[in-house]
Amino acid sequence: MSIERDMPYAAPNAGSPAYSGVLSRRVLAFLVDYLIIAILWVPAAVVLFFVGIATLGLAFLLYPALYFIVAVCYFGMTMGGPAQASPGMRTMGLKVVRTDGLRMDFLTAAVHLALFWLFNSVLTPLVLLVGIFTDRKRLLHDFLIGAVVVREETI
Template identity: 55%
Template sequence: MASALDPSVPNYADHVFEGVLTRRVAAFLIDYAIVGLLLIPAWVILFVFSILTLGLGFMLFPVSFFIVAGLYFAFTLGSEAQATPGMRVMDLVMARDDGRRMDFGTAMVHVLAFWIINSLLTPFLLLIGLFTERRRLIHDMVLGTYMVRASATGY
């Protein structure tokens, strides 16, 4: 039996990649709302740490977002679900060209590449997905990953 990701399956682009970019933006918003909520306890811990270190811990506040968000995405995207909670809500999973599962390291590099490319090309980062095979963004192409609808692929 052919896989849902096999181009020989009729309408494979229509049902596997249908609405991926729109769903990806919505998942992004959900995930960053969760990261925002996770920052609250992180900042409380940093505040206490800063008092204990006579103010040295305050230097971690500017990078606390990147630490919390990086760990959030690496642990959730590299999990068994192959998706962040926002991606799960939007029926998305991340797949790799080589067929292997996402791991912590690849997920961490994926989010770092997203932040670097997004800081250089905003909002053009999303526009490229309108013109690429599998609706891939630049960092997806570089890392050999792509997003698919979970319900359409059996993930």
């Protein structure tokens, strides 16, 4: 693999216009993404129904976790993919950039999502307060995986 593919660009410095309006755009991107995940959950439930019949009911045990499985696959493949953003983030003109300059991969995107769910379940709605007081509008789960969310048109 070439260096250009592995290291697309470094995160912009604090105070850059790349962070202007990021928090409000992230909230809107969240709503768009979870609407898409809810739509994707329906065909996944139908497929799981038929797989459950074929496995004599064994696959039915996955139903309680199906929404989370769909969400992890969705974010892992989109944020960890070439665009480095979910469709909701792309709609809002956002992109995820790792602070070490490497590309976001499937596992890192899945961990980012899991940490988001964890902190959101404990700190809702206070989870967004961290972004108000940080220079690059980073949230707690962004700090832990070493990522920033930036406006795509500014990079």
